[in-house]
Amino acid sequence: MKVRARYLFLMALVILGLGLSALAFAQDPTGAETLEANPQAPVDYVWVMICGFLVMFMQPGFAMVETGFCRAKNATNLMAKNLLDFVIGSLGFFIIGYSIMKGADKFGLFGTGPLFLLGGQYDVGKYLDFFWQLVFCATAATIVSGAVAERLKFSAYLIYSTCLSLFIYPIYGHWVWGGGWLSQLPFGMGHLDFAGSGVVHTIGGMVGLAGAIVLGPRFGKFAKDGKPKAIPGHSMTLAALGAFILWFGWFGFNPGSTFNAHHLRISVIAVNTNLAAAAGALMALITVFLKTKKWDVGMALNGVLAGLVAITAPCAWVEAWAAVVIGLVAGLVVVLGVYGLERLGIDDPVGAVSVHGFNGIWGLISVGLFADGTYGNYAITEPFARGLFYGGGAGQLIAQLIGAATAAIWAFVMGYIMFKIMDSIFGIRVSPEEELKGLDILEHGTPAYPNFYTINS
Amino acid sequence: MKVRARYLFLMALVILGLGLSALAFAQDPTGAETLEANPQAPVDYVWVMICGFLVMFMQPGFAMVETGFCRAKNATNLMAKNLLDFVIGSLGFFIIGYSIMKGADKFGLFGTGPLFLLGGQYDVGKYLDFFWQLVFCATAATIVSGAVAERLKFSAYLIYSTCLSLFIYPIYGHWVWGGGWLSQLPFGMGHLDFAGSGVVHTIGGMVGLAGAIVLGPRFGKFAKDGKPKAIPGHSMTLAALGAFILWFGWFGFNPGSTFNAHHLRISVIAVNTNLAAAAGALMALITVFLKTKKWDVGMALNGVLAGLVAITAPCAWVEAWAAVVIGLVAGLVVVLGVYGLERLGIDDPVGAVSVHGFNGIWGLISVGLFADGTYGNYAITEPFARGLFYGGGAGQLIAQLIGAATAAIWAFVMGYIMFKIMDSIFGIRVSPEEELKGLDILEHGTPAYPNFYTINS
C-alpha cells in the first residue's frame, strides 16, 4: 500500500510538472487551441479584459485627483508625470518587469525568464495575464507622483518610474502573486492580498513617503515654528472627478482580480468595494467636521480612496458589514495619517501616503481579522481563508502582519535608497526659483492655463 | 376535471411558494452552487456587473453637468452634494432601503425583512441584485441636487438624501419593481417602466421640483417685474463632459436592465437609447435656435439628457423609429419645461425638473403608445407588451398614465412635506450673505478654484 501511495504521488508530481511546463510553453497565438480546451474561456477573457480596461482608466483618475489637489502652476507637470509613469511602466514591464514578477521562481525571491514578455511568448493566455499585471504595475507607479508633487524634477521622475516598474514592484509582486516566499508563509493560507492593498498601494504609498522625506517639504508648507499651512489645490471639480473615476475604475481592480468570471463571488466583491468607499468617505467627512465645523470635501474624497485601498486586500474574503467597518476605520486612518505626517514635518501634497501607504497596511491586516471562510485562494472551493473574528485563530493575522511589514519596509527602504542615490548624483529637487514659479514653464515650456489670470500661491 | 384543475393550481402554488422561499433563503456565498445550477450564469453576472459599474459612473456625470451649469462659487458645494448622496445612498440602502424595496411584499405597498441587506443574506445572487438596485437608487438621489443648487444648506441635503434613499425611492420602487400594486394594475401588463423613467427620474425630478419651490429662486434669478434672468454656469466644458459621461453611463442603465445577457434584445435597447438621445439634442438645439438665433449648447446638452430619460421606460419595447420620435418629443418637452418653469417663477438652476421630472412622465406614457409587441415583462417570451399604436388598445396606456401620475404625486408630495418640515425646524436655505458669497467658503472652507481670479456673478 505504502509503495503504491508513493508511486501515485510521484506520478502526480510528474503529471503536474508536465502540465506546468506545457502551460509555461503554451504558444497559442490564434487562441483556437485554448478555446477548444476550454469553451467557457470567452466569458473569462471578456471579464478580465474589461476589468483591465477599467484599471487602466484609473490613470486619469489619479491624474485628476493629484492635479486638482495641487496648484495651477504645476498642472502641466503633473499631467506629464501621470502620463509618463504609465508609458514607462508599460514598456518597462514588457521588457523585463513581467519576467521578474511571473517568471520561473528562484529561491522564492524573484522570477526569471527571458526578456520581452518572457521571450516573446506568443500566447493568448500569456498576453491576457501580461495585460492584467501591467495595469496593476502602472497603478503602483502613479501613486508616488502625488507624494512628490510640485518639487521633484521630471528627469528624476522618469528614472524613478523605471526603477519601480522594473524592480521594486515586480519583486514584491513576485513574493505575493508570483509564488514567492510571502505566498508560502506557514501561517493561515500564507500571506493573502486579493487585489493589492499591499502589492500596489502600500508599495506605491511607501515609496512616496521615502520620496517626500528625501525631498523635504514645499516652500511655504510649514511656518518657521513648524506649524503646517494649508496649500489648497487649484480645482476641486477636477479632484472630485478624479476620485469618482478612481471609484469607477476600482470596480475593475477588485472584482476583476478573480481573473475568472466563473467566480460569481464577483458580486460580493463589488458590493464590498462600494460600501467600504462610502463608509470611508463618511467617516473622514464627519471626523474633520467634528474638529473644524467645515464639511471638508478634499478629506471626504481622500476618505473614498482610503476605503477603496483598505478593502482591496480583503474584498473577496469578507461580507458586507465587515466592508463597512473596514471602510469606517480607513476613513479614520486617512485623517489621522494626514494630520500625523504634517505634525512630523513631512509634506505629502495630496495625502498619497495616508491613503495608499497606511490604508494598504490596514487592508492587509483586516484580512486576518474579518476573513469569513467563504472564499479560497482565488478559488471557490476549499480551503477557505478564515480570520480571527471568524474562529480562524491568529494564523492568518500573523501572515498578514508579516506581509504588511515586509511591504512597508521593502518599499520605503528601496525608495529611500533610490531617491538618495539620485539626489546625491544630480539633485532631485527643482531649483527654488522653479518651485516658486511652478514647474510647468521651465520643465515643459507651457503653463497649463494660458488663457486665465492665475494667482501664484 | 374541475377538481383536477384546482388540484394542479394548488400544486403550482405550493411549488411556487417553495421556490420563492428557496430563493429568499438562498445562501450561496461562494457562488459554487449557483454556478452548478446555472452554468450560463457567468455571462449574466458579467453583463449586470459591468452595466452596474457604468450606472455608478453616472455620478461624476451628474456632478460635472450640475457644477458646469452653476457658478464657480458653489462648485465645491456641488461636489460635496454629489459625493455625499452616493455615500449616504449606498449606506442607507444597505441598512434599510433594500429591504423596503425588495423584501417580502406587504399589501402591495412596501417590502419587509430584516435590516442590513435583508438580514445579511450572504448570497452571490442577492449581492448582485443589491448592487444593481443600489446604483439606481443613488441615481435618483443625485438628480435633486441640481434643482436645489446654489442655495440649499449642506446639512439639509444630507437629511434629504437619507430620506430619499431610505423611504421615498424604495417605496415607489417597490410598487413598480418589487411586486407592489402598480406592477399588478389590471390594465395592459400592469404598469411598465423598463429602466426607470418613472422610478428613478420622475421621482428624482419631482422631489427636486418640491425642493425648488420650498426654497424659492436664487437671488438675481428674477427681476422685480418677474422677468427671468439667465445665470450662466461656470464651465461649459465640464457640463459637456458630464453630459457625455451620462450618455455613456446610460448604456449601462438601460441595456443592463434586462438583468440578463441572454436577452439579445440588449442591442435593440442600446440603439434606441442612442437614437433618442441624439434626437432629443437636435430638437432642443433647433427649437431654441428658431427662437433666439443662437446655437444653445446648454439646451442641446439638456436635450441629450431629456431624450435619454424619456427612452428609459420604453427602450426595451419599441423599435428604432419610435425611439427617434420619443427623443424628438423629449427635446421639445425639455425646452418648454425650462421656459414654462421660469414663467411660473420657479428656479431650477440646471433644468433637472424638466429633464428628469417631465421627461420621465413622457417616457412612461410613450410605452403605452409605442410598445410593439416584441418584448415581455423582462422576458423574451410571451406575453409581450403592446401599445395603442400597435393595436394593443388603451390598456397599457392607462396603466402608464396611472403610474406616471402616481410617481409625480408621490414624489412631489413627499418631497414637499420633507423640505417643509426641515425648513420649519431649522431653515433649509443658506443665509443671504452666504448665498451671495457662494456656499463653498462658509460651508466647506475651500473655494473650488483658489488659483484663479473669479468673477462673483
Next chain:
Amino acid sequence: MKVRARYLFLMALVILGLGLSALAFAQDPTGAETLEANPQAPVDYVWVMICGFLVMFMQPGFAMVETGFCRAKNATNLMAKNLLDFVIGSLGFFIIGYSIMKGADKFGLFGTGPLFLLGGQYDVGKYLDFFWQLVFCATAATIVSGAVAERLKFSAYLIYSTCLSLFIYPIYGHWVWGGGWLSQLPFGMGHLDFAGSGVVHTIGGMVGLAGAIVLGPRFGKFAKDGKPKAIPGHSMTLAALGAFILWFGWFGFNPGSTFNAHHLRISVIAVNTNLAAAAGALMALITVFLKTKKWDVGMALNGVLAGLVAITAPCAWVEAWAAVVIGLVAGLVVVLGVYGLERLGIDDPVGAVSVHGFNGIWGLISVGLFADGTYGNYAITEPFARGLFYGGGAGQLIAQLIGAATAAIWAFVMGYIMFKIMDSIFGIRVSPEEELKGLDILEHGTPAYPNFYTINS
C-alpha cells in the same frame, strides 16, 4: 469526379446564397431565435456592446483633447461641434449611411437597400451591427473638428457632419468592410484594416486636411515672414484627460473589432494597442526634447494618439515587439507631420491631420510589413495574413498601399470639394471680428467660462 466537384461547388453556392439571404432577411426582434441557433451568442453580444460603449465614450475624449488644445474663447463652440457630429452621425447613419455601407453590394462601390436601418429591419443581430458601425462613423466625424477648429462656422460644420456620415465615410467603409472593391483586391488577402486606421482615421484626418487648407490659417498663426507661432491651448488638464479617455476608449475600438468574444486573440490586440500608445508617447516626447530641451506634454499626448491610430489597422495581426516598433514610428510621424504642416503654412490647431491622417496611412502600411501569420480575416482559422517581414512577400503590402492611397485621395478630394462648394455658396469661415472675439459668444451666446477673467490670446 470533375462533374461531381462542380456539382458540389454549385450546391455550396446555393446553400451559401440561401444562408446569406436568410441572414439578410433575418427578423428576430426578441432575440429568442438567435439565442436558440447560437447559445454562445450572449458573450459575443456582451463583448461587442460594451466595446461599443467604450467607442462612444471616445466622443468626450476628442472633445476634451480638442478644447484643451484650443483657446478658451472657442471652448463652447468646440463642445457644440463635438456634440453635434455625434448627434448628426447617429441620425444620419440611421437614415441612410448604414444602408450605403452595409447594404447589398453594387459594383463593389456602395451598398444599397431601403432607408432607416435597411428598411427598419427589426433584428437583434442587425441592431448590434448597426450600433457598432454607428459609433465608428461618429468617431471619423469628430476627428475633423480639431483641424478646422477656431474658425469654421457652426452651420458649415453641421453640413459637413451630414455629408461625412451619409456619404464620404459609408462609401469608403463599404469598400473595405462592406464587401467592396478594396476588400477584394487580388493582392495578399485583399486590403486589410482591422479596426479602421484607414476607414476611420485616415478618412477623418484627410477631410480635416482639406478643411484646414480651404479655411486657411487662424489669425496670428503665422508671422508675416511665414514663421509659425505657437498658439497654446487653454487647458492642459482637459487635454490630458481627453487623451486618457481616448486611450481607454481605444480598448473598445480595437479589441472589440473582432466582433466576437470567441476570438481569444482579443488579449493580443489589447496588449498591442497599449504598447503602441506608450511607444508613440515616448518617441514624441524624446524627439521634441532633443530639439527644444523641453518635455512637451502636448506632443506626448499626440504621441499617444499617434501610436493608437497606427496600431488600429495592424493590432490583430502583429505581435508585441512589432506593436512597439509601430508605435515608435508613429511617434516620429506625428512630430514630423506637425512641423511639416506648419512649414507648409497649413494650420491644424490640434494636430489632427498628423495624428489621424498620416498615422492612419502608416498603420495601414504596417500591416503589409509586420503581419505574422497568426490571424485571419476576422477569423482564427486559416488563411492568415502575412506581411513582408514574415515571409509573406509583397502582396499584402501592395494591397495596403493601394488602400492607403485610396483612403487619402478619396477623403481629401471629397472633403476639398465639399468645403469649396460650401465656401463659394455661403462662406465657411467666421468673420474676422468673430474669430478674434471667439466663436462662443456670437455663435452660441455663451462664453464657456463666464466666472473667470480670461486672456483673449
